Amino acid sequence: MTQVFEKHISLVGLPGSGKTTIGRYLARRWSMGYVDVDVAIEEQIGCAIRDFFATEGEERFREVEAEVLARLLARPEKTVVATGGGAVLKPANRERLRAHSTVVYLSASPHEIARRLQRDTQRPLLQVGNPLQRLLDLHVQRDPLYREVADFVVAGNGLSATQVAQRVAMQVELTPP
Numbered sequence: 001m002t003q004v005f006e007k008h009i010s011l012v013g014l015p016g017s018g019k020t021t022i023g024r025y026l027a028r029r030w031s032m033g034y035v036d037v038d039v040a041i042e043e044q045i046g047c048a049i050r051d052f053f054a055t056e057g058e059e060r061f062r063e064v065e066a067e068v069l070a071r072l073l074a075r076p077e078k079t080v081v082a083t084g085g086g087a088v089l090k091p092a093n094r095e096r097l098r099a100h101s102t103v104v105y106l107s108a109s110p111h112e113i114a115r116r117l118q119r120d121t122q123r124p125l126l127q128v129g130n131p132l133q134r135l136l137d138l139h140v141q142r143d144p145l146y147r148e149v150a151d152f153v154v155a156g157n158g159l160s161a162t163q164v165a166q167r168v169a170m171q172v173e174l175t176p177p
């Protein structure tokens with residue numbers, strides 16, 4: 001179903017909450033473009049985010065992330081935007097997300113996400129001895145920020161990625177913002 005939206009559709013949530021997976025589904029469903037901010041950042045920096053974190057540090061990464069997000073949200077053609085898990089940390093990013101997109105928070109419990117990402121080696125923030133504890137800490141810090149920026153909150157615990165994607169689609173289609 002081709003949909004005409006006045007704003008981009010942005011997905012926010014913890015690492016592993018399904019932003020990339022569900023973003024791709026929605027873009028296909030609505031015949032819209034899709035962009036993964038992490039991929040756009042890697043194109044700009046010319047290396048893996050994991051390596052950039054290691055060499056340049058998180059603060060520099062957040063600056064690049066803010067630049068890339070601003071550029072993508074300024075594009076006129078409406079796209080589905082899968083943000084990085086930490087995009088909501090900067091107030092300027094939250095303002096831009098709200099101004100230029102309908103924001104969906106994919107909420108999922110740290111326990112569920114830890115199960116999904118058991119064998120992950122790509123997410124720098126989770127390459128620690130106790131990834132579950134890290135996810136619990138990130139959840140405490142970020143859940144209020146994801147909620148602050150969100151037009152819709154969709155809970156994914158116990159649902160498949162397809163089920164979550166269908167719920168997001170129904171919400172956005174039934175309640176056009």
Ligand SMILES: Nc1ncnc2c1ncn2[C@@H]1O[C@H](COP(=O)(O)OP(=O)(O)OP(=O)(O)O)[C@@H](O)[C@H]1O
Pocket residue numbers: 013014015016017018019020021022038082083084085116117123156159160161162164
């Ligand atoms: N609702 C779901 N149920 C089960 N598995 C899921 C669900 N959503 C995503 N997954 C799986 O969890 C993993 C992480 O999902 P994904 O890469 O889409 O998360 P992300 O939010 O984009 O993470 P990041 O912020 O690190 O980019 C993938 O293997 C994906 O298939």
Ligand SMILES: O=C(O)C1=C[C@@H](O)[C@@H](O)[C@H](O)C1
Pocket residue numbers: 014015038049083084085086087123124125
């Ligand atoms: O949660 C985070 O802070 C991050 C999530 C990823 O999407 C990447 O943007 C990066 O690894 C940082």
Ligand SMILES: [Mg+2]
Pocket residue numbers: 019020021036038082
């Ligand atoms: Mg992703």
